[in-house]
Amino acid sequence: MLTTPPHLYIRRPSPTTAEFTVTTRPPLTLPLRLALTSLTVLRLLVAIITLFTLYIRFHALLLPPSSSFPSDLSPQQHHLYLWSLTTHHLERARLSPAGQFISTQITTNLPEWTHLALAMAVLYLSLTIPLHTTESLLVLRGLGIQTSTTTGNLLGGICWPWGMGGKEAKPATTRFIPTEKIRDVLINEAFRGFEVRYYLIVVVEGEEEVVVVFPRLLPRRKIVEAVWRGVRGCLHEAPMEGGGWYNGRDGHKN
């Protein structure tokens, strides 16, 4: 319901520009917006509760036992004040009936290390599972083409040092290829897992590896073909006549 199979949007703001977007996100209707918002809130809530259980378990390491809420502080100690405020509220939550309940449940059922590992896993999953993936290809006649990949998770903007499962998913997922570097744009087939997939590639001058367009979604043949035709029509002056499917190398005009 929240995601769809990859589908294509084409935007042509001017005759010399075209943007092809392949996304798993359905069109944003009001119910979908509400659902997405509540899902985000839910995920944040899960993350907060997980953090809270961690606090309950390990609060003794964080705080000296005799901390109390200071009543008068100068503005210079403002950051100290914030810290104390937070700990105060956390302590209050911990000592509340709900906190006590969680505390007894967890400490009796889970060993420390299991708890820590579990909490980390839950945090990671709740914050980073991508909900939607959007990949786009922007074609500007005379300038070049730009590919980009966006995954819609909660911490999408943060640079994860270890990447997110794959070379193509590094935070900098935008790539611009100038026209004079483009040798060809074509559709290829390759083995991937247990299947043979179609994919669109850009052959770049002076590079060993070709650039795969839409590397994460790898949309199906219909979309790939539509994009291929569009790219050729936009990149080279005249739209291809007949548009033979396999004559990828013939219509090289630049």
Place this chain on the structure above:
Amino acid sequence: MAPTYNIAMVSDFFFPQPGGVESHIYQLSSKLMDRGHKVIIITHAYDGRTGVRYLTNGLKVYHVPFLVIYRSTTFPTVFSFFPMFRNIVLRERIDIVHGHASLSNLCHEAILHARTMGLRTVFTDHSLFGFADAASILTNKLLKFSLSDVDHVICVSHTCKENTVLRASLDPLMVSVIPNAVVAENFKPPDASELSSNSFGQNPPPARPLGPHDTITIVVISRLFYNKGTDLLTAAIPRILENHPNTRFIIAGSGPKAIDLEQMIEQNVLQDRVEMLGSIRHEEVRDVMVRGHIYLHPSLTEAFGTVIVEAASCGLYVVCTQVGGIPEVLPSHMTVFAKPEEDDLVAATGKAIAALRANKVRTELFHEQVKSMYSWTNVALRTERVYNGISGAISEAEFYGYDASNPATWSATRGRSGVQSFALIDRLKRYYGCGIWAGKLFCLCVIVDYLIFLLLELWFPRDKIDICPDWPRKPRNERRESGVR
């Protein structure tokens, strides 16, 4: 108008590796494509040759990534090929799966999976096997397994058919014999310009008389392995050269027995009369052949022996051992047969030399004769008839003969043509007869295969698989179809 089919040729052996099976698959596929069928080839990945490739005539080749263990055969994991195979078959909309070569594991797996998926299957056997040693017994058992449930089998010679029928316990009616062919244009005898200039455009070509003191060159082109009879050759060469002064040998090919040949040359001081060329490429075979007058083929076992057809096409008189399918290959006026033993081989070669010296053999006519006997177009036509037979396009009586369509001679292995049942229980019946233990084991494999098939239908639904656009098909030429039995 006969229907056209989408055919998948499956074998472990394909280009870039050179060889007889490989070129057979290629030639057959091209000719089938000329007849309007769609053909793809599924093989395993070779070094630097992976993924999906097109050959220049539009032949599509899937080089499936697999582990290669021995002489370019893949590791026999019975089920691992299934998901990939299913994907390829569905996206190419294949109707008929045609496997080649009994040593190819990929081919046997493909036949099993294809039957599970409800496709027609054909198997072509290219080689002869023994029955005695352990390796043969194992291979034969595996062959029996995959051929228990195949729609039709093609053998390259009648000897090969007999061998295959015995090894796999087949009904002889479901085995056809379709010989190999040669591209006669690639094996032309030396033409006028290469010999002399005064014989322009004569038909038939002029004879090439041999003087009594002209040197006769004997050519041997074979891989130097035990089964190719290199030991026999090593023993025979000194005696032949001793008996016939104006003769010499050219030997092309390499292999483990090359060292024996070299030793023989050293011992008998024959360096000036025996020339060893080492391994040569297939394109160079003709150039080597036309340097000689006699082709000597000492092989100990051979299913067909394409090379002797090539030699005869080049206008060479052929001396060969009478083993396997060789006697079926060429008419008697082109060959001298010998028993596979030293004395007889020497005597046969002597006979051939004498016949050539007496100018009794019209070797210059061989090319046209071979050309009219062997063509790939004919092979493709006959293979197409097999496809028609198994898919029910021609009637059972026409395909198997009128006796066979009599219900009294109905055979479970063959089933009724065109309707060989895909039902699991019928398939299990066919496998169960393979042996006391083997039958049960094979049944188990088939059941597991079927379960995997069901799982794959859930896991990778058919409508999620993209259909390939077809390479533009050639129009069918119906006129050439006449004149074929």
